[in-house]
Amino acid sequence: MWFKNARVYRFTDAWSGSEDQLNEKLAQTPFTGLTALQESAFGWVAPFKDSQMLCEKVGDRLFITAQVQEKILPASVLNEQLAEKVDAVEEAEGRRPGRKEKEALKEQLRAELLPRAFHKTRRTSAWIDLKHQWLVINAASEKNADDFTAHLRESIGSLPVIPVGKSVAGSAILTEWFQQPERRPEGTELLEDLELVMADDPTIKARYRNLDLEAPEIAHSLDSGMRIRQMGIVLNDNCQAVIDDTFTLKRLKFTDTLIEQSADSDDPRTDALLMSDALTDWLVKLAPQWRDTGI
Numbered sequence: 506m507w508f509k510n511a512r513v514y515r516f517t518d519a520w521s522g523s524e525d526q527l528n529e530k531l532a533q534t535p536f537t538g539l540t541a542l543q544e545s546a547f548g549w550v551a552p553f554k555d556s557q558m559l560c561e562k563v564g565d566r567l568f569i570t571a572q573v574q575e576k577i578l579p580a581s582v583l584n585e586q587l588a589e590k591v592d593a594v595e596e597a598e599g600r601r602p603g604r605k606e607k608e609a610l611k612e613q614l615r616a617e618l619l620p621r622a623f624h625k626t627r628r629t630s631a632w633i634d635l636k637h638q639w640l641v642i643n644a645a646s647e648k649n650a651d652d653f654t655a656h657l658r659e660s661i662g663s664l665p666v667i668p669v670g671k672s673v674a675g676s677a678i679l680t681e682w683f684q685q686p687e688r689r690p691e692g693t694e695l696l697e698d699l700e701l702v703m704a705d706d707p708t709i710k711a712r713y714r715n716l717d718l719e720a721p722e723i724a725h726s727l728d729s730g731m732r733i734r735q736m737g738i739v740l741n742d743n744c745q746a747v748i749d750d751t752f753t754l755k756r757l758k759f760t761d762t763l764i765e766q767s768a769d770s771d772d773p774r775t776d777a778l779l780m781s782d783a784l785t786d787w788l789v790k791l792a793p794q795w796r797d798t799g800i
Contacts, residue, residue, distance in 0.1 A: 506552070506568070506630060506777040507764070508643040511746075511754040511784055512650045514666035516638040522661070524562040527569070527633075530661045531559040536572040541620040545575045547656055552630055553773045563774045566632040566781055571653055573629070576622040578615070586614050629653045632781055637792070640666050641784065645755070668751060675750030676702070676732040678794065683718075683733055690790040696737030696745060699723065704732050743783040752791075759783065 522530075536548025549559045552570040560569050590610050594602050602610065629649055631642040644650035658664035682689045683699075697716055701723075703709035711726050735749040744759040763783060767775040 506773055507757075507759055507780050508630070508641075508784070509755075509757050510643050510645050511757060512642045512644050512647075513669045513752065513754075513788065514640040514642070514654070515669055516640070516666055518665040519638060520633055520635065522567075524560055524567055527560040527567060527661065528558055531569065534656075534660050535559065536574075539574050539576065539624055542616060543576070544578070544619065545573065547571065547573050547652075549660070550628070553777075555773065561774070563632075563777050564781070565636040566634050566777075568630065568632045568777055569657075570628055570630040571656060573627045573652075574624050575627075576619055576624050578618055578622045583611065583614060583618065586618070587611050590614065631657075632777075634781075634785065637785070637789065639788065640664075641781070641788075647751075670750065670752035675752055676704075676734050679733040679736055679748070679750060680727065683736065684727070688794075690787060690794065692741035692787060692790060694739040696739060698737030698747065699733055700735045701726050701731040702734045704730050707734075710734075740787040741783065743786075754784075 531549040534548055536550045537546065539546045548571070550570050550572045551557055551559060552561055552568040560567055562568075587607065587610060591602055591607065594600070594606075594610075627649075629642065629644055629652075631640060631653065633640050640654075642650050642653055644653060654664060654666065682693070683695065689695075695718060697714065697718060699711075699713045699716075699718075701711045701713075709731070711731060713720070713723055716722065733750075735747055737745065737747050739745045742760070743763050744757055746754040746757045748754055759780065763779060764776075767779055
């Protein structure tokens with residue numbers, strides 16, 4: 506289990522639930538798959554394939570995984586079929602169906618097409634850090650993360666978390682990291698991958714890749730009032746990622762050296778532990794800046 510993204514939330518009230526308690530809660534809404542007429546289905550699955558447990562404790566972390574299946578029924582297909590139905594009614598009866606009749610025909614077509622539609626499956630994994638009181642979600646988009654937290658809140662009754670970057674000027678902090686290396690969390694190095702936006706007009710953007718970080722073009726952009734929206738970083742020589750102004754880590758890529766440490770083990774929990782240890786070590790160094798900024 507190697508996360509490709511890390512969206513970090515902090516608990517505003519301490520999490521105290523145990524592995525057994527969370528298992529019991531999640532077992533009430535397991536993933537059961539799509540029925541013929543469902544467009545989407547959500548449920549909890551085992552985070553590790555060699556177990557049926559819906560929550561597993563690895564170190565000081567509780568790992569959980571949600572699964573979503575969605576039918577692929579493109580609007581263009583549905584509209585094309587609807588147009589044919591409308592034309593058939595006009596030809597047979599000499600009239601064009603009204604709005605309500607079109608809606609009824611559309612729903613009828615949807616019911617006919619859904620059982621034959623293909624579906625796609627998406628898994629979203631996360632861990633709850635019992636020691637540091639964080640929730641870390643492997644979600645590529647904010648919507649997927651919001652869906653995950655909403656379903657988790659519904660399953661367990663309460664989830665008092667907020668994104669760590671919700672109430673902070675993230676672009677100002679990233680710009681500060683660039684201009685003042687001593688402000689970076691220990692073990693953080695910058696990569697030649699920057700995206701900047703104008704502070705008072707975010708539609709004005711600049712992207713610099715494979716350009717020396719000392720290049721005058723970057724300095725000029727910052728002097729003109731632009732701020733860094735995202736940047737490439739290396740974390741403790743264990744992985745590299747892109748961090749954005751919401752403090753989301755994307756495109757995580759762990760070093761071969763770290764991955765090889767788990768090569769002698771067939772237990773997927775070894776991967777989970779190495780991966781989460783590597784990220785937690787860096788997040789701990791970042792945490793003082795969360796407190797300084799009131800995150």
